[in-house]
Amino acid sequence: MPNSIFFRDQLEYVMNLVVKEEFPDLMMSNGMLVPITNQVDYRAETFSYTLMTAVGEAKILSNGAQDVPLVNNYVQKKMGIIRTLVDGYEITLEDLEAAQYAGVNISAELAITARRVIEEGLDRLGYVGAAENGLLGLFNLPNVTRETAPNNGNSNGGTNSTRWIHKTADQLYLEITSFLTRMRQATRSIEKPEILLIPQAQYDRISELVFPANTDNTLLKFILETQRANPSGIKEILPCEMLAGAGTGGSDLMIAYQKNVNKIRYEIPLDFEQRPPQEVTFSNRVVCRARTGGIVPLKFMSIRMYEGL
Numbered sequence: 001m002p003n004s005i006f007f008r009d010q011l012e013y014v015m016n017l018v019v020k021e022e023f024p025d026l027m028m029s030n031g032m033l034v035p036i037t038n039q040v041d042y043r044a045e046t047f048s049y050t051l052m053t054a055v056g057e058a059k060i061l062s063n064g065a066q067d068v069p070l071v072n073n074y075v076q077k078k079m080g081i082i083r084t085l086v087d088g089y090e091i092t093l094e095d096l097e098a099a100q101y102a103g104v105n106i107s108a109e110l111a112i113t114a115r116r117v118i119e120e121g122l123d124r125l126g127y128v129g130a131a132e133n134g135l136l137g138l139f140n141l142p143n144v145t146r147e148t149a150p151n152n153g154n155s156n157g158g159t160n161s162t163r164w165i166h167k168t169a170d171q172l173y174l175e176i177t178s179f180l181t182r183m184r185q186a187t188r189s190i191e192k193p194e195i196l197l198i199p200q201a202q203y204d205r206i207s208e209l210v211f212p213a214n215t216d217n218t219l220l221k222f223i224l225e226t227q228r229a230n231p232s233g234i235k236e237i238l239p240c241e242m243l244a245g246a247g248t249g250g251s252d253l254m255i256a257y258q259k260n261v262n263k264i265r266y267e268i269p270l271d272f273e274q275r276p277p278q279e280v281t282f283s284n285r286v287v288c289r290a291r292t293g294g295i296v297p298l299k300f301m302s303i304r305m306y307e308g309l
Helices: 002-020 093-102 109-128 169-186 200-208 219-228
Strands: 046-055 072-081 083-092 145-148 195-198 236-239 253-257 264-267 270-274 278-280 283-292 294-297 303-307
Touching: 002 109, 072 294, 083 093, 083 109, 093 283, 109 270, 109 283, 109 294, 145 169, 169 200, 169 219, 169 253, 169 303, 195 200, 200 219, 200 236, 219 236
Parallel strands: 145 303, 195 236
Antiparallel strands: 046 072, 083 283, 195 253, 253 303, 264 294, 270 283, 278 283
16 A cells, blocks of 8 residues: 555656656647647547538629528538547556655656657647548548649659659749639638648758749748738748658648638647556556547638649
């Protein structure tokens, strides 16, 4: 019993250190890419949300006419599933007794590692989901418009290639800005892309290419400056290595979207929890868990994908 009580006290100390630990490179699980919400109770197994589409158009009515155009709302009810992500760690009885005898704190390294693994799992699920468990990820959202890059790349040894490494700065500027324009036009500027996610290699290329020619500007800087000057332009271009090979047939993928909780969200009802220790033979085992419902798309037209980079 003394060992058990000592371990519970130590676990509180460990938990405090774990909570303070940050993992800045995990962009998805940190909420840098998609807003994270915990509106669903972590004890729930399923949740539902409603997608509403408004249709209708006003028109000029002639004097005495009765043909008033009617508007309507189409409602779709969607279901989501909450899944549990788990890992754990063990501390042996000898280690526990040694710490108790010496009056020192148990190392928090195992607990920090356990949380890191959970965070990495949440990060990965946010990108690719888990189709076999009913979880959506950003890369495999249904009903999202997908485009393919034109095969006009004939530079750097390329022949009619879609890849950016084979295209000039002028071609890439037109390709990127036209893609963003088409997204705005498809919704009459209702949906305005704010973030452009591209793979690291393509990000590096546009950050190195000079544009316009004979200036000190790079293509990346010029696009951001001109887009930010536009009220409906994108505000950020971010590198995301997970996009490499994430498109159809293993092609590289680019995504434009709005980081808006009313458009898209990542439901994580429980981000990290350490359960009470369990005594297993001569060890104390601590099970850790998180609960997630995956990516929840609320406005499909606010997301657009581009493949073949």
